[in-house]
Amino acid sequence: MLCTKTERRFWRTRMIGSALMVLAAACAPLPAMAAAPARVAASPVEPTKGGAGGRIIRVTSLAKNGPGSLREAIDAKGPRIVVFEVGGVIDLGRDVLEIREPFLTIAGQTAPSPGVTLIRAGIDLKTHDVILSHMRVMTGADGQPHFSQWEADAFSTVAAHNVIVEHCSFLWAVDENMSASGPRFEGRTPAEWRAHTSHDILFRDNLAAEGLANASHPKGEHSKGSLVHDNATGITFYRNIWAHNVERAPLVKGGAQVRMINNLIYDPGHRAVHYNLMSLEWAGHDYVTGQITAVGNVMRGGNSTDPGLPFLMLGGDGDLAFHGRDNRAVDRFGNALPMFGRYGETKARLVEAKEPLASLDGFDILPSGAVEASLLASAGARPWDRAADDIRVLFFVAEGRGEIIDDEHQVGAGYPKLAETRAPFVATDWNLTSMTPRSGRYPGQKGGAQEKLSDRDRAMRGDSK
Template sequence: MQVSSWRKAAITASFLTLAASTANAAAGPLDPTQGGAGGRIIRVTTLAKDGPGSLKEAVEAKGPRVVVFEVGGNIDLGRDVLTIAEPYLTIAGQTAPSPGITIIRGGIDLKGHDVILSHIRVMTGADGKPHFSDWEADAFSSVAAHHVLVEHCSFLWALDENMSASGPRFTGKTLAEWRANTSHDVVFRDNLAAEGLAFSSHPKGEHSKGSLIHDNATNITFYRNVFAHNVERSPLVKGGAQVLMVNNLIYDPGHRAVHYNLMNLEWTGHPYVTGEITAVGNVMRGGNSTDADLPFLTIGGDGDLKYYGQDNRAVDRFGKALPMFGRYGETKARILQQKAPLRSVTGIPVLPSGEVETSVLQTAGARPWDRAPDDIRVLFFVAEGRGEIIDDEHQVGNGYPKAAETRASFNPAAWNLDTMTPRSGRYPGDQTGPQEKLSPRDAAMRQGGV
């Protein structure tokens, strides 16, 4: 079988085990659902935001279904949000012809269950809206959703969070009911969550955020994601939530990286619930926007956090060690360090923290074999120690990408429909060699023309 070039790079980065299951492998130790596997195939044939053949029509269909793409380019939501409510769904962005599918001027709210979202780019952006206005979309958020896998997606330029698990705090009469009625069993794997816009159109003002795990959300997993250039929330874990973090890279956080906060103002009249974080093999690296002496984990609010950490490292932009713990607010909240993981990592491939950066920069984000220019820019800047937190998408170029529409028929016989991987081993648009974004002069120099 012919092997994709990006898979070869992953193998050389000591990542053979996970590279064998890049798309929608339904038997992995972290997979909470099979999505729409075994259901009917729905083809997306237009880049229009709605109507016949659109992604919106496909996600609103009922019953188990696998959404594939016979078109590539930008889906412009026109400052709107795509809502996914119907369950048993797989969205397979890896099937699109190059350059893949990018959602611009919008975001995704997932309110259903048993959903897999793969290889989609979302670039929300301010779109010219003024400061303190009403445009505050997440790039992606689950809203009381459960049994969800979000993998190999790129989320940039959100006005609220780049990728989150949210929902109501206290629906029901017991803790078990609270947790059943908000987001739970959600896995974020191999995603890029970058450049949340800071002083932009959010009505609260500064709002560059990576991920919010809302109060009482449980069984939330972050595995091999890259967070870059977000002021805070990489992630923020709220009161009573339970989170597992393994082999994530956090680059250039501004004021906070990982933090926990049960706010008394939000829990008035309810008994506190202790939160839980298990963190193994994660890396936090300071950048040009990072506060001096920023800790890996800070605690605020009023409630306690049970924490187990193993082989995590935090360094500033020059490699000097940073503290693991800190706090904000003079309150009674405590970090209760545990001697054993609060969530098992048995069966999960775990890299030593010293190998994480090299490995995840090869694989995180949408379509690693066929990267978009802004993904390349962000990932190369992480590797080079460059970049910073931004307020507007135009600070890093010409705004939204201007991808030409492309078309190619989807042939089911060419794909393993159980895993949504190509039988040939090569994905649409598969490129060889490094995917560096070069200026015309640099490209000419590489070819010996200058």
Template sequence: MRDWRLAIAAILLVLQALVGSSGALAAPPEVTRGGAGGRIIRVTTLAKDGPGSLKEAVEAKGPRIVVFEVAGAIDLGRETLTITEPYLTIAGQTAPSPGVTIIRGGIDLKGHDVIISHLRVMTGADGQPHYSGWEADAFSTVAAHHVIVEHCSFLWALDENMSASGPRFNGATVEEWRRNTSHDIVFRNNLAAEGLAFASHPKGEHSKGSLIHDNATGIVFYRNVFAHNVERAPLVKGGAQVLMINNLIYNPGHRAVHYNLMNLEWTGHDYVTGEITAVGNVLRGGNDTDPGLPFLALGGDGDLAYYGRDNRAVDRFGQPLPMFGRYGETRARLLPAKAPLASLAGYDILPSGAVETSVLQTVGARPWDRAPDDIRVLFFVAEGRGDIIDDEHEVGPGYPVIKETRAAFDPAAWDLATMTPKAGAYPGEKAGAQEKLSPRDLGSRQGAGQ
């Protein structure tokens, strides 16, 4: 009896350590507070630069929270918005309806301690010829660290939709390599979709989801949706360390998750074993998915340590797909791990059978106030429809035309520590399903005589 009571007491102590005073499971530690506690900078124009612009706000120095008093499209004109100054929070949730969409460009983040929330980025080919060299990512970190990218929608990239990149070998040791490239990056609740395949990239086909560059560490993918990308959901390069929890990968073309330490890129350097921990993820094939495509494919020459639990992979008809495969007859080895290689503490982890229903409700920018293209992509995922595309005009008229709206930002109405509205309702919040209906469909839903 005494041994039984001691066991129960030990379990209670463990639970007490995991559970906060509210009684909820403790959240995983945040990698950054961004610009919390800093000054508020208001974006008041949709111009790509100049006074009141988003560019002016991100280039300001010191801790700052960027809020929006204007909504609509920011046209970058085939340029990239580069962020170098640290201690920044970009709060797209503060914009009036319908939120902020960046078109004809992308974001490169080269700083640290940055949080980006509720932005839409729609890069697009913009009519550029094949192989012409327009190759922007929708979003990428470049040797950045301590970054959170959450509830963003990344569509139509010419390279990757959302990535963590940087130099491979900046330094004399593995520790220095890892310190000097991207590390401690969290991607959560994002939509990364419709990377353009044969567009303007100089290498030709380049529909890619996410690239995690060599030696990047502390990279987390939590509750994201990858849809209609040929490859890289994600591609993990040599020596990188990645945690994947409850992500949905739909309609990949030739590869879903893959690891590749390329000898051609590591000449003169000793190989470093990469690490992937994957728990509760779902791969579902679509119209463009190769038959027999595995959840994880191993390429290149370096070894991968891998821990997997409760992942599932099925084709477009629900028939099982293999968990593992390889490309290249090389010496790379898959090294199964008996325990997670990254901490799972504090994550709310769903069983894989519940992932699809859950994440389709939450991913992307402003899920309470969705943009038409986000609705299209997510409904097509749910319906088992949609295709890999070469140009944004294959799925509609191209870049969205968004009417500019304005509303003053009232700091007293927001919890500035969490950037959530005190009243509980976000700007433009809508109830129920956010379907995009044609006039005919709308009439049929309303019924005769309505």
């Protein structure tokens, strides 16, 4: 079928992915389409330009630290664009990579195939004006005992602001896969609380999947998608996929303000979107009403999803102002699920708003019926050059397969083992403002559907590759 005008505009300005065959059925080809994904030029919805205009720092080593390493580039001062002349796996050895210096762009799209994957790792971003693109983080339990102290997020902002996290893949977190966090009550007023915690964060086109349930987190079960901590504001989730997380897709805490547009939530366990201002955590502070604006999102039940699970659940003691439009929720058989539910017999109220509580200007918004096919083709790191586990997760979403897991070895051999690759970064071949290749072709770009096939599958299909 032909794309609508909105869909045509979307594909011209955003990307085409080649991850799944489903894309071919979604829209008829358009001659004006680019051949590969590209980041949107700066627009009113983008809170930062990162390190644009700064010096180029080349990552030339897959070592966890030292000369030429990613950590060395991140720790450098001043505006900078981090590019990669090496591809493969960076093993952080159950360490967390902290980003503390502002005005930074990390451009994983510049790496030679197969891109850059961080394992036994997490990223805590503790600064401002950062763009993180096309990186893979696979945290994993790494054999640590249950209830031990390995409890890393795959990615979290910590009292950060003016940040874009786009086209990244976050798998196997032991805490959240992809969050915005910080202190609740630094300062004396709600305005000061908001200024001192995470704010103005854009999560766009990411894959946050397979948070580990009964692994090494000291609290026990902790398969979580995304946490938006109390009083965080200006937090936007645009075109992301959450898959196979017990809950938090996302969890919005007390007084936080969140905008959700065209996201896909697949196989949530006990909760999908939920809001909770906990009286135990707000003792001595006046409650602040939270806000969620949700437009064009899809929740689809899977093998791990509780029967009758609502799209949005309300817990705790504080009120939530909510504007929802064109959201859909279905079980694994396509039967409609309720929009709203509760957990906890408390005085929290859902206050429905007729108009959006956050501006939707500048966003290309697809109808909810077009969201799944679009995101399966585009979300996650390097959709033109998919990693094997990304392909597995996306195909399982498309096929209605998969489940919540406790350990990375339940879905294969564990952490990827990838050969180191090298290629020089030639600055004149790139638009250094948008970090897109002038040729229109990205490193390692592949055509057609990217499937992970066994030797037998290949032989049956007449494919000897």
